Amino acid sequence: MIDRSHIEVFVDSLTRYFTHLNQSTGSHSDDLEISAPYLLSSKELVGFDYTGIINVSGRHSGKVFITARSSMLKRILLLLGEQELNEELRRDLIGEVANTLAGNARRHLGADFHISTPKVIEGVIETTRFKLSPRCFVLPFRWKSNVAELIISVES
Amino acid sequence: MLSHLFGKYRFLVVSIALFLIFDLGVLILNFYTSGKLAQQAELINLAGQQRTLTQQMSKSTLYIKAQKLRLWVYQSGLEELREHYTQFGNTLDVLKNGGVIESAETGLPVKIEAVTSIEGRNILQQATVLWAEFDQVLAPLMVDVLITDEEIEPASAFIASNNLKLYRLMDKLTEHFKVTTERQATFLRRAQVVGITLATINFFVILFHFLRQLSGLDRRVKVKQHESDQILSTINEGVFLLNEELRIGGQHSKQLSKIFATKKASGRRLKSFLRDYFPKSTVATAMNFINLYFKDHVDPVLISDINPLKHVEASITKPSGESERRFLDFSFARLDQSNGEPRSVLVTVKDVTAEILLAAQEDQAQVKLDQKMALLTQILPVAPSDLDEFIRECMGGFDRINSLLKNTKITKDNFENTLTRVAREAHKLKGNASAVGMHSLAEEHHEFENSIQDIRHHSKLQDLSGRDLLPLAIKLDESYSTLETIAELRERLGSYQRPIEQQGRPGKSEVSKENSKWRTLEDYAQKLADEYDIPVSLNLRGFSKPIPEHLTERLYPLAVQLLRNSIAHGIESKSIRANLRKPNKGQMTISISHDLNNNFRFLFEDDGRGFDYERIRQDLIDKNIIEASQAKLLGHTALVQHAFKDSVSTRKKSDLLAGRGAGLPLVWQIVNELEGKLKIRSVKLEFTQFIVDFAYVNKGNPSPVMDKLLKVG
Numbered sequence: 001m002i003d004r005s006h007i008e009v010f011v012d013s014l015t016r017y018f019t020h021l022n023q024s025t026g027s028h029s030d031d032l033e034i035s036a037p038y039l040l041s042s043k044e045l046v047g048f049d050y051t052g053i054i055n056v057s058g059r060h061s062g063k064v065f066i067t068a069r070s071s072m073l074k075r076i077l078l079l080l081g082e083q084e085l086n087e088e089l090r091r092d093l094i095g096e097v098a099n100t101l102a103g104n105a106r107r108h109l110g111a112d113f114h115i116s117t118p119k120v121i122e123g124v125i126e127t128t129r130f131k132l133s134p135r136c137f138v139l140p141f142r143w144k145s146n147v148a149e150l151i152i153s154v155e156s
Numbered sequence: 157m158l159s160h161l162f163g164k165y166r167f168l169v170v171s172i173a174l175f176l177i178f179d180l181g182v183l184i185l186n187f188y189t190s191g192k193l194a195q196q197a198e199l200i201n202l203a204g205q206q207r208t209l210t211q212q213m214s215k216s217t218l219y220i221k222a223q224k225l226r227l228w229v230y231q232s233g234l235e236e237l238r239e240h241y242t243q244f245g246n247t248l249d250v251l252k253n254g255g256v257i258e259s260a261e262t263g264l265p266v267k268i269e270a271v272t273s274i275e276g277r278n279i280l281q282q283a284t285v286l287w288a289e290f291d292q293v294l295a296p297l298m299v300d301v302l303i304t305d306e307e308i309e310p311a312s313a314f315i316a317s318n319n320l321k322l323y324r325l326m327d328k329l330t331e332h333f334k335v336t337t338e339r340q341a342t343f344l345r346r347a348q349v350v351g352i353t354l355a356t357i358n359f360f361v362i363l364f365h366f367l368r369q370l371s372g373l374d375r376r377v378k379v380k381q382h383e384s385d386q387i388l389s390t391i392n393e394g395v396f397l398l399n400e401e402l403r404i405g406g407q408h409s410k411q412l413s414k415i416f417a418t419k420k421a422s423g424r425r426l427k428s429f430l431r432d433y434f435p436k437s438t439v440a441t442a443m444n445f446i447n448l449y450f451k452d453h454v455d456p457v458l459i460s461d462i463n464p465l466k467h468v469e470a471s472i473t474k475p476s477g478e479s480e481r482r483f484l485d486f487s488f489a490r491l492d493q494s495n496g497e498p499r500s501v502l503v504t505v506k507d508v509t510a511e512i513l514l515a516a517q518e519d520q521a522q523v524k525l526d527q528k529m530a531l532l533t534q535i536l537p538v539a540p541s542d543l544d545e546f547i548r549e550c551m552g553g554f555d556r557i558n559s560l561l562k563n564t565k566i567t568k569d570n571f572e573n574t575l576t577r578v579a580r581e582a583h584k585l586k587g588n589a590s591a592v593g594m595h596s597l598a599e600e601h602h603e604f605e606n607s608i609q610d611i612r613h614h615s616k617l618q619d620l621s622g623r624d625l626l627p628l629a630i631k632l633d634e635s636y637s638t639l640e641t642i643a644e645l646r647e648r649l650g651s652y653q654r655p656i657e658q659q660g661r662p663g664k665s666e667v668s669k670e671n672s673k674w675r676t677l678e679d680y681a682q683k684l685a686d687e688y689d690i691p692v693s694l695n696l697r698g699f700s701k702p703i704p705e706h707l708t709e710r711l712y713p714l715a716v717q718l719l720r721n722s723i724a725h726g727i728e729s730k731s732i733r734a735n736l737r738k739p740n741k742g743q744m745t746i747s748i749s750h751d752l753n754n755n756f757r758f759l760f761e762d763d764g765r766g767f768d769y770e771r772i773r774q775d776l777i778d779k780n781i782i783e784a785s786q787a788k789l790l791g792h793t794a795l796v797q798h799a800f801k802d803s804v805s806t807r808k809k810s811d812l813l814a815g816r817g818a819g820l821p822l823v824w825q826i827v828n829e830l831e832g833k834l835k836i837r838s839v840k841l842e843f844t845q846f847i848v849d850f851a852y853v854n855k856g857n858p859s860p861v862m863d864k865l866l867k868v869g
Contacts, residue, residue, distance in 0.1 A: 004627065007629075035564060036561040037628075039558050135633055135636060140622070
């Protein structure tokens with residue numbers, strides 16, 4: 001069963017990340033728009049171009065995915081001052097975003113919330129591979145017209 | 157205590173006393189003998205001096221005689237003779253009788269005791285006799301300064317013949333003294349050897365005794381240490397002593413290191429130690445509590461039940477850096493003090509994580525079991541086919557809600573539109589669940605509706621965001637879980653329930669087996685009637701022939717909503733009905749009919765109070781849907797149209813049955829989905845009739861051509 005407080009921590013973490021990104025790059029602070037959350041069956045296919053995955057263990061266990069289109073990652077890289085927008089940098093970036101979100105969440109969920117180093121995959125997430133909970137929590141969001149999704153499959 | 161110590165250390169005290177006695181004896185003997193030896197040395201010197209004086213007196217006598225013969229001056233020789241004479245005589249007297257005389261070595265006065273040895277006395281006796289003869293011949297020379305030949309000649313002759321005798325006697329006396337001295341020195345050496353030997357033996361005895369005792373003590377300490385180590389390494393709890401300074405003792409059990417994943421516990425202040433694992437507030441409370449154990453007037457038994465360190469949660473950081481949550485139980489025992497020993501408290505720490513988690517799991521399992529039991533009691537009265545259909549419909553409803561959430565575009569209007577549609581779906585699910593008797597799900601849907609209401613209220617204050625819809629996804633997940641549990645129970649109980657289902661339920665209406673689901677409405681109406689104390693009677697017509705399943709899926713929720721609406725708003729209470737001279741029971745009828753062209757008519761009617769137009773008008777005003785001035789202009793048709801489109805309700809408070817104004821909009825939605833035509837006839841205090849006409853094409857495809865008309869009769 002998904003715990004509401006955990007979801008809120010991740011949503012806060014997501015908001016904080018993009019707020020910080022906007023502030024540090026001088027972008028408009030209202031660029032992040034969060035859509036209605038929904039549930040994803042573990043058998044459904046999901047995922048955009050790049051997905052960063054964090055394993056969660058300890059008191060809670062599961063996985064946290066952040067999946068985004070290549071265009072969004074390129075946009076962030078440009079804002080961060082990168083000249084190169086190659087695939088390696090995009091992969092690094094999505095992993096870094098996943099790590100930051102989970103790291104922020106860890107600060108709120110306590111030391112007993114352990115996170116792994118991020119893994120990155122490209123394309124559709126084969127959900128059956130990841131032993132996810134029967135229903136994952138999906139939070140679609142849009143940043144500067146680029147859509148992405150935060151997928152949480154964490155159980156107590 | 158002294159006697160105790162003396163008793164315990166008797167051997168040691170006696171040994172040390174003997175050692176001191178031996179050493180002291182040797183010292184005293186040494187001191188005494190040294191004095192004797194000094195005196196003997198003085199005697200030897202005096203005897204030696206006497207021996208020399210005999211020679212010098214002889215020399216002086218001869219000198220005087222020779223000088224006198226040459227008629228030279230002899231006074232110096234005479235003075236020398238007189239001096240030697242006097243000195244010899246005095247010395248001989250002192251040696252014989254004792255007395256004070258000038259030291260032969262230093263010239264200082266020394267006290268000489270009389271010689272007592274037999275040999276010495278004999279020699280002195282002989283010397284005295286001989287010296288008396290010397291005295292006789294020398295005495296005349298001591299009188300005057302002028303010496304006559306008669307005085308010097310006999311003296312010179314006597315000295316010449318006897319001087320050697322006197323010399324030998326004095327030499328013999330000297331040797332005697334030397335021998336005596338040597339004997340005393342030998343005695344002293346032997347005494348010293350014996351004394352030192354005894355003291356040394358005694359020392360080794362003490363040393364051996366000590367070593368043996370230390371060895372025994374070490375062995376016992378080692379055994380105790382080993383036993384203590386074994387206990388501390390085997391004991392399954394963290395154990396340590398706490399002193400008055402609230403410091404952890406030097407020894408603690410191995411388990412303590414395991415529990416706290418640290419080897420640095422010994423000697424640390426407890427407060428600082430606990431702060432590594434517990435929040436500050438917990439530590440502060442704990443320290444206040446522990447301090448009570450060091451106060452004599454506090455009875456530990458009385459305070460044990462307020463121990464704040466029972467089942468306390470600790471965050472343990474492992475050497476690998478990983479953090480782990482553990483539940484610990486601390487217990488304290490004040491140790492008895494004796495002989496003024498400092499106070500200390502025995503602290504025991506037990507890792508009860510497994511027990512706590514197990515208990516939590518058991519609680520969770522119990523809660524789940526209770527939930528399952530509650531669900532089971534709700535499932536059992538429901539026919540398996542009805543339950544299967546309910547599960548299928550419910551799952552479909554959840555999927556539709558999830559789909560609505562998933563396909564919401566990011567705008568406030570879209571969010572509101574989603575909320576409206578989700579609310580209707582939830583209301584339909586609530587009605588269905590309630591009708592089937594699945595109260596748990598009905599309550600969950602009611603909560604779901606409450607969440608929507610909260611979100612709507614929130615959206616009036618500020619723009620809606622997807623984040624505001626978080627509770628819906630959470631509650632939807634919970635509803636999915638409940639439904640999965642129902643499905644699981646259904647699967648397990650399926651074979652037991654079929655016989656019951658086959659028996660069928662008695663009822664006044666003629667309902668075919670295929671339409672048994674409609675029969676549940678009779679039970680549902682009765683249940684609501686009992687619950688709200690509004691007696692009703694439901695008549696089902698047109699259900700003797702099978703109704704297509706797909707059609708039932710659409711019409712059943714419609715009937716549920718109208719039935720709930722009728723009991724909530726239409727049918728009067730017993731007393732009112734009695735006043736109105738209506739039948740005691742409210743009469744409700746649900747009928748379905750069709751012609752040869754598959755034109756269907758669904759009818760719901762009751763003999764209740766009819767539409768309360770004024771209440772609808774007031775609710776529209778209260779909810780700011782329409783301004784009061786415009787509301788006053790609305791006719792009955794317009795008011796009913798609002799009742800089917802807006803969330804208006806004539807009930808003051810919402811509950812599980814009604815009050816949100818969601819029922820009629822849902823009816824309208826279903827009619828739209830059927831592409832049907834809704835007619836309403838309502839006469840105040842007499843009846844209300846809902847008629848839905850629609851064309852139904854088998855395979856679940858409704859007729860595409862139907863005007864959606866709303867007529868109020």
